[in-house]
Amino acid sequence: xxxxxxxxxxxxxxxxxxxxxxxxxxxxxxxxxxxxxxxxxxxxxxxxxxxxxxxxxxxxxxxxxxxxxxxxxxxxxxxxxxxxxxxxxxxxxxxxxxxxxxxxxxxxxxxxxxxxxxxxxxxxxxxxxxxxxxxxxxxxxxxxxxxxxxxxxxxxxxxxxxxxxxxxxxxxxxxxxxxxxxxxxxxxxxxxxxxxxxxxxxxxxxxxxxxxxxxxxxxxxxxxxxxxxxxxxxxxxxxxxxxxxxxxxxxxxxxxxxxxxxxxxxxxxxxxxxxxxxxxxxxxxxxxxxxxxxxxxxxxxxxxxxxxxxxxxxxxxxxxxxxxxxxxxx
Numbered sequence: 646x647x648x649x650x651x652x653x654x655x656x657x658x659x660x661x662x663x664x665x666x667x668x669x670x671x672x673x674x675x676x677x678x679x680x681x682x683x684x685x686x687x688x689x690x691x692x693x694x695x696x697x698x699x700x701x702x703x704x705x706x707x708x709x710x711x712x713x714x715x716x717x718x719x720x721x722x723x724x725x726x727x728x729x730x731x732x733x734x735x736x737x738x739x740x741x742x743x744x745x746x747x748x749x750x751x752x753x754x755x756x757x758x759x760x761x762x763x764x765x766x767x768x769x770x771x772x773x774x775x776x777x778x779x780x781x782x783x784x785x786x787x788x789x790x791x792x793x794x795x796x797x798x799x800x801x802x803x804x805x806x807x808x809x810x811x812x813x814x815x816x817x818x819x820x821x822x823x824x825x826x827x828x829x830x831x832x833x834x835x836x837x838x839x840x841x842x843x844x845x846x847x848x849x850x851x852x853x854x855x856x857x858x859x860x861x862x863x864x865x866x867x868x869x870x871x872x873x874x875x876x877x878x879x880x881x882x883x884x885x886x887x888x889x890x891x892x893x894x895x896x897x898x899x900x901x902x903x904x905x906x907x908x909x910x911x912x913x914x915x916x917x918x919x920x921x922x923x924x925x926x927x928x929x930x931x932x933x934x935x936x937x938x939x940x941x942x943x944x945x946x947x948x949x950x951x952x953x954x955x956x957x958x959x960x961x962x963x964x965x966x967x968x969x970x971x972x973x974x975x
Contacts, residue, residue: 649931653769653889655745660697660966662689663737663750663761664704667730669711669723670756670795673908675944680704680751682943682955683962688751691959695968700746705737719817720792724824727794731760732827738764742934749962752939754795754908755782758893759828762802765935766831769889772934773882774837777923778895779911781842781849781860786821788848795940796846799837804830805852834858836888838878840923841866841898844911863913871919875926883932891935892927892965894920896958906946906954917957924965936965 651658664684666677681704689699710729718724734750738761741748750761755778765772776782776799783799784790786806800806807822807830839860845853853860859881861874869877883890896904900914915923927933941958943951 649929651933652931653745653934654747657698658696659746660692660699660749661741661746662699662701663734663741663748664701665730665734665750665753665757666704667707667753667757669707669726669730670754671793671908672722673942673945676752676754676908676940676942678943679941679958680753682951683751683938683941683958686955686959688959688962691963692966695963695966697966700741705733717792718820718824719786719814720789721786721794721821722792723794724821727756727759728824728827731757731763734760735763735767735827738935739767740764742768747933747966748935749966750935750937752937752941755893755895755939756795756798757939758782758798758937759801761935761937762832762891762893763828765889765891769934770831772836772889772891774832774891774893775878775882775923775927776837776839776893777841777898777920778839779841779844779897779914780895780909781839781845781853783849783852783858784846785848785852786817788846788852790846800852801825801828802830802832803834803856836882838882840874840878841915843913844909863915866915866919871915871922872926875923879930883930886930886932888932889934890927890930890932892924892933893937893939894924894961894965895939896941896954896961899957904941904954904957905950906942907940908942908945909940920961921964924961928965928967933965936962938962
C-alpha cells in the first residue's frame with residue numbers, strides 16, 4: 646500500500662510528545678518510568694530523522710494533582726487522582742490536536758486513554774479508535790474485581806461506568822458521576838475496534854456482547870493473518886477511510902518474548918512484525934490523529950529485557966509515524 650499524505654495534520658508535520666509518567670490506574674510500581682526511558686532511548690531524535698518537527702517540553706508532573714485524600718469509591722482505587730490526571734491529559738492532547746499536530750502520548754498506565762481519546766474527540770468528534778491490547782479494558786465500576794482503573798478506560802469513554810447500575814449503591818453511583826463529570830461519553834461502540842485480545846474477564850465478555858463492539862482476538866489473527874485482520878478492523882470502524890483515527894497501543898498486546906517488561910503480560914500475543922504491521926497500516930491510511938504507547942514498565946524485568954521492550958516501543962512509534970521496519974528493503 647502506498648503512503649498517503651496525512652489528511653488531518655497541518656504542515657510541516659509536527660509530533661507533540663505528551664510524556665505521562667503516571668501509574669495511578671494500577672498497583673505495580675515502575676510504569677510511570679516508561680515515558681522517561683522511551684525519551685532517553687532517543688525517540689525524539691528518531692522522529693526528527695523521519696522528517697517530523699517534534700515538540701517536547703518535558704514530562705508532565707502530577708504530584709500536585711495527587712494532593713489530598715483519595716478513598717475508594719465502591720471498588721475504584723485512586724478515582725480522583727486518575728480522573729484529575731486524565732482531565733489534564735485531555736486538555737493537553739486536545740490542544741495539540743486542534744492545532745493540527747499529532748499528539749504522541751507515552752504512558753504510563755492505560756487509564757490515561759480516558760484523557761488521550763477524550764482530547765482527540767474534542768478536536769475530531771467523528772474519530773474512531775483502534776485499540777491494540779491483550780485486554781479489553783472495558784470493565785465497569787460494577788464488573789471490576791480489582792478496582793484498578795487501567796482495566797476500565799473504555800467503559801468510561803462509552804459512559805458505561807457513569808450510568809445507572811443497580812449493583813452500585815446510590816452514593817457510590819453519585820460519587821462516580823461527580824468524580825468523572827468532565828468525561829463526556831462521546832465514543833460510540835461502533836467507533837472502536839480491538840486487535841490482539843486474549844485475556845478477557847467474564848464481565849467484559851458480556852459487555853462486549855451487549856454493546857456489539859467488534860473485537861479481533863489472537864485466534865482471529867492466527868486464522869486470517871494480521872493483514873486481513875487490520876483490513877477488517879478498518880472496514881468496521883472506518884469503512885470509507887475518511888474518519889480520523891486514534892491508535893491506542895498497549896505493549897502487552899505483543900507476546901512477552903517481544904516486549905517482556907510490562908505489567909500484565911499474557912503469552913500468545915502479537916509477534917514483532919504483527920505489531921509493527923498494524924502501526925504501518927494505520928499510518929498508510931493518512932488518517933492518524935492521535936497515538937498512545939502505554940504500559941512499558943522498566944521496573945519489572947532484567948536490564949536486557951527492559952532495553953528490549955523500550956527499543957520495541959520506540960520502533961512501534963516510528964512505524965506509526967511513517968517508517969516501516971524494513972523500508973530500506975523496498
